[in-house]
Amino acid sequence: MILRSASPGGGPDHAQVMTSRFRPGLPTALLALSLSAWLVASPHAVFNLADRNQDFDQHLAWAFQVSQGLAAGDPYPRWMPLGNRGLGEPALLYYSPAYSVAVSLLRALTDSIWSAMRLVEFLALLSLGLTGWALLRRFARPLPALLGAMACQATPMVFMLFNHFNGFPWASNAAGFGLLLWAALRLPVMARRHGDARADASIVASDGLLRVPVACAVALMTLTHLVSTLMALICLTPALVWLWSGGIHAGRRALLRAALSWGLSAGLGLALAGVFLLPALASMDLISAREWTETYRPHDAFSFPTITAWRYGIRWFGFQWPVSLVCLGLTGAGIWLLRRQRCRGPEAHGPDRMRADGARARQTERTRGHGPVVAHAPARHAAIALLIASVCALLLASELSLPLWLIDTPLRKVQFPHRFLFVSSISASWALALLAGSGPAADRLGRRVAAAALLGAALLTALLATRLVLRDGEPVNAGDDTIRAYGSYSEYTLPWQRPAALDWQRAGGFEAELAQTGVRLIAPAGNGAGGWRWVLATEQPQRIRLPVLWFPAWRLTLDGAPHPASADPQTGLVALTLPAGEHALRLHWQRLPAEQAGAALSLLALAVCALGLWRDARQRRQGARRASRAAAPATATASR
Numbered sequence: 001m002i003l004r005s006a007s008p009g010g011g012p013d014h015a016q017v018m019t020s021r022f023r024p025g026l027p028t029a030l031l032a033l034s035l036s037a038w039l040v041a042s043p044h045a046v047f048n049l050a051d052r053n054q055d056f057d058q059h060l061a062w063a064f065q066v067s068q069g070l071a072a073g074d075p076y077p078r079w080m081p082l083g084n085r086g087l088g089e090p091a092l093l094y095y096s097p098a099y100s101v102a103v104s105l106l107r108a109l110t111d112s113i114w115s116a117m118r119l120v121e122f123l124a125l126l127s128l129g130l131t132g133w134a135l136l137r138r139f140a141r142p143l144p145a146l147l148g149a150m151a152c153q154a155t156p157m158v159f160m161l162f163n164h165f166n167g168f169p170w171a172s173n174a175a176g177f178g179l180l181l182w183a184a185l186r187l188p189v190m191a192r193r194h195g196d197a198r199a200d201a202s203i204v205a206s207d208g209l210l211r212v213p214v215a216c217a218v219a220l221m222t223l224t225h226l227v228s229t230l231m232a233l234i235c236l237t238p239a240l241v242w243l244w245s246g247g248i249h250a251g252r253r254a255l256l257r258a259a260l261s262w263g264l265s266a267g268l269g270l271a272l273a274g275v276f277l278l279p280a281l282a283s284m285d286l287i288s289a290r291e292w293t294e295t296y297r298p299h300d301a302f303s304f305p306t307i308t309a310w311r312y313g314i315r316w317f318g319f320q321w322p323v324s325l326v327c328l329g330l331t332g333a334g335i336w337l338l339r340r341q342r343c344r345g346p347e348a349h350g351p352d353r354m355r356a357d358g359a360r361a362r363q364t365e366r367t368r369g370h371g372p373v374v375a376h377a378p379a380r381h382a383a384i385a386l387l388i389a390s391v392c393a394l395l396l397a398s399e400l401s402l403p404l405w406l407i408d409t410p411l412r413k414v415q416f417p418h419r420f421l422f423v424s425s426i427s428a429s430w431a432l433a434l435l436a437g438s439g440p441a442a443d444r445l446g447r448r449v450a451a452a453a454l455l456g457a458a459l460l461t462a463l464l465a466t467r468l469v470l471r472d473g474e475p476v477n478a479g480d481d482t483i484r485a486y487g488s489y490s491e492y493t494l495p496w497q498r499p500a501a502l503d504w505q506r507a508g509g510f511e512a513e514l515a516q517t518g519v520r521l522i523a524p525a526g527n528g529a530g531g532w533r534w535v536l537a538t539e540q541p542q543r544i545r546l547p548v549l550w551f552p553a554w555r556l557t558l559d560g561a562p563h564p565a566s567a568d569p570q571t572g573l574v575a576l577t578l579p580a581g582e583h584a585l586r587l588h589w590q591r592l593p594a595e596q597a598g599a600a601l602s603l604l605a606l607a608v609c610a611l612g613l614w615r616d617a618r619q620r621r622q623g624a625r626r627a628s629r630a631a632a633p634a635t636a637t638a639s640r
Contacts, residue, residue: 023142029133029149036150037125043163043465045118049473056166057486059099062091064113064483065529067104072530076275079551079589081528085505086485087549087573088528089492093595094280094287098223099169114478120172121162127175129153131182132430138186139379140437144447148433151454154461156323157425163468164318169225170422176221177232177426183213184240185382209257211265212612215605218269223276227414228422231393233266234410235423239388247381268608274601282594286552291491293412298405301416303397304328318464319418324397326457327421330428331390333453337435337446338383379438386431393424429454497549497572504571510547517542519578531588538578546574548587555590558583 024032043049050056061082069077076097083089092100099120106116132149140148161171221229242248245258270277300312303324314320395401396411397420404411414420436450504513514521519542523535532548548554550567556576557563563585568575574587591599 024146029146030130032146032150033129033133033153034126036153037122037129040125040154040159040461040465041118041122041162043468043473044476045122047469047473048476049469050476051164051166051468051472052474052476053166055168058489059166059168060113060117060478061483061486062095063100063103063107063117064480066092066097066100067107067113068527068529070101070104074530074589077529078553078595079528081548082483082485083488083492084497084549085487085502086509087501087505087547088551089488089549090287090494090551090553091488091492093283094289094492096169096223096226097276098220099172099225102172112479113483114476117168121168124172124175125153125158128158128178128426131175131178132433135178135182135185135382135430136434136437139382139434144433144437148430148437148454151433151458152426152429154458155425155429156326156457156460156464157319157421159461159464160318160323161422163464164472167225170228173221173225173228174422174426176217176224177228177423180214180217180221180232180236181386181427181430183211183217184236185243185385208612208615209261209264210268210608210612211261212268212609212616214262214265215268215272215609218266219272219605222270222273226277226280227419230410231414231420231423234396235389235392235420235427237262238392239385242388243381243385268605271601271605272609274598274605275595276598278598278601279592279594282597283592286494288491288493288495291489291493292415293408295490296415298402298412298415298417301418302399302402303394303418303421305399308399308402315416316418319421322460323421323425324394324418326460327390327424327428328394330432330453330457331387331394331424333449334383334387334390334428334432334435337432337439337450338380338387340446341380341435341439341443379434383431383434386427386434390424390428390431393420393422393427396420397424425457429457494549494551494572496567496569498570501549501571501573504545504573505547510545513545517544519544522582523584531586533587534585535582536578536585537582538580540580542578544576544578545571546576546585546587548574550574553589553592553595555588557586557588560584560586 038045062080065080065082066077076092078090078093079088080091081088083091103113103116103120106119107113110116110119129149129152132152133146136145136148139145158171158174161167161174165171218229218233221232240262241255241258242250243258244261245254250258299308301315301320302308303320305314305320396404397417401411401417405417411417432450432453436447439446508515511521513519514536517538519536519538521534522537523533525532525534525547528548532546534546536544545568549572550565554565554574555562556565556574558579563576565574565576565587567573576585578585
């Protein structure tokens with residue numbers, strides 16, 4: 001049931017209570033969203049087809065190695081032993097681990113890592129739909145909220161990330177981004193500041209600077225995919241500062257307070273992810289991180305390329321034109337509908353007006369016995385914030401932002417400008433669904449335009465899925481027994497690593513090394529998931545190389561005692577001098593100081609979050625008691 005603020009003339013357009021014949025609850029929404037998620041994921045989940053590339057095999061192998069590490073007792077595997085053709089790589093020291101960990105944990109419910117990856121894809125799409133439904137139903141009518149959430153699951157950008165780009169962690173982070181939007185837009189303080197009639201003293205938490213739900217969402221995004229988190233933080237900054245400050249008429253003090261609140265909340269979220277983020281940033285000099293900004297250039301990767309396309313060509317037409325046009329259409333339809341609703345009738349912005357509407361809404365709820373009442377103004381403000389984020393993303397994706405990409409800014413870490421469509425595709429879809437579902441019931445044209453835009457995006461996704469199934473897709477045979485050693489990405493190359501290491505591996509590797517030096521292997525090393533162990537024997541001291549690339553976190557023990565080791569100057573492998581006799585060698589990962597500091601930072605941030613949640617719960621209990629005491633005299637008067 002939606003209550004519109006009354007117009008000055010007392011007309012019925014914004015003073016009527018509108019009900020929906022079909023009011024889906026949680027079971028119905030869960031069933032519908034599960035069905036739509038299953039349909040969007042069907043190329044992988046049903047037909048077992050994929051447009052396979054190196055990213056596909058990389059994430060498959062990483063998840064497989066993480067599962068082996070977890071089984072071996074390592075709570076956070078960083079080293080991937082199959083990388084560099086079996087010599088290893090420190091990939092998950094720098095790449096967000098949550099996706100691989102989630103796949104590894106769900107591996108127990110499936111028959112292979114690939115099956116677990118398909119299950120994670122379905123759960124990510126379902127989570128995106130559930131967070132969209134939870135947000136939209138707060139402001140919109142029940143049925144449009146559900147249909148809008150289902151349409152947002154079928155955004156072509158996320159589909160292409162899953163099925164063509166094969167960026168599984170990035171695509172799965174759509175669920176994290178949806179959670180962040182839900183946490184940021186549902187804050188009771190926002191609802192109260194923008195006139196939500198439900199935001200009375202019984203449910204409003206403390207108007208503090210720290211938003212724990214927002215921090216938790218930022219942490220989840222950071223642990224899932226760092227680049228998409230960076231894009232979300234960039235685009236949401238102006239949107240949430242505007243929203244949390246109270247809108248366009250906010251004063252300087254309110255703007256500063258909102259900016260500080262957003263900075264503290266996002267900063268706390270990054271601190272929560274410190275177990276990954278701090279060591280990744282602190283040890284960046286141990287890999288070839290410049291590859292991220294020097295090898296990849298943005299000149300041919302803008303959305304709507306015109307001049308740059310003529311000068312540099314087009315990198316990926318599907319992202320740069322069709323998907324870009326869909327995001328532009330969703331954003332444009334949202335802006336048009338926003339202006340149209342403003343022109344159709346005045347809204348209540350002042351606190352006195354909203355208090356009157358809130359009292360009238362609560363009286364209507366008591367007399368009619370319907371569900372929660374939602375004021376119109378909060379829906380508009382939430383939609384405006386989403387559209388601000390979408391416009392920022394479109395501007396950064398287009399050629400208009402070219403000067404920003406030519407200098408050393410955080411944008412260079414995003415690599416390709418059209419990647420910002422990830423933000424626009426979700427935020428614009430939610431804004432359009434929110435406006436269509438909360439607008440005046442008589443505005444049929446507005447609802448039709450919104451439905452056409454959302455259905456157009458879903459239609460493109462359907463066409464992409466059809467093409468994948470009928471043309472581009474290939475059957476996937478990705479059982480765990482098919483995963484082999486692989487070549488690594490150049491950005492994870494170690495400074496001391498030499499091309500001769502792969503030559504050494506191709507020439508026979510460790511077995512040839514032992515045969516050349518006369519060292520006998522008595523016990524094998526295993527797969528390296530929990531480190532390596534060899535039992536070797538030699539009649540005289542020998543300098544040998546182990547089949548593992550050197551890294552500062554490696555610790556070598558000889559018969560249980562620490563033993564010196566270093567990087568071989570010719571190959572970059574772990575090299576040591578083996579004394580005469582039979583010895584047990586063990587090579588294991590010892591956490592770097594930055595890893596230990598990151599874990600401590602995450603624990604500290606977790607304690608701050610627990611304290612913030614306790615404070616909010618205490619404030620809610622106190623507000624409920626005050627509201628109860630204030631309502632008691634009114635109840636007694638009404639009974640008399």
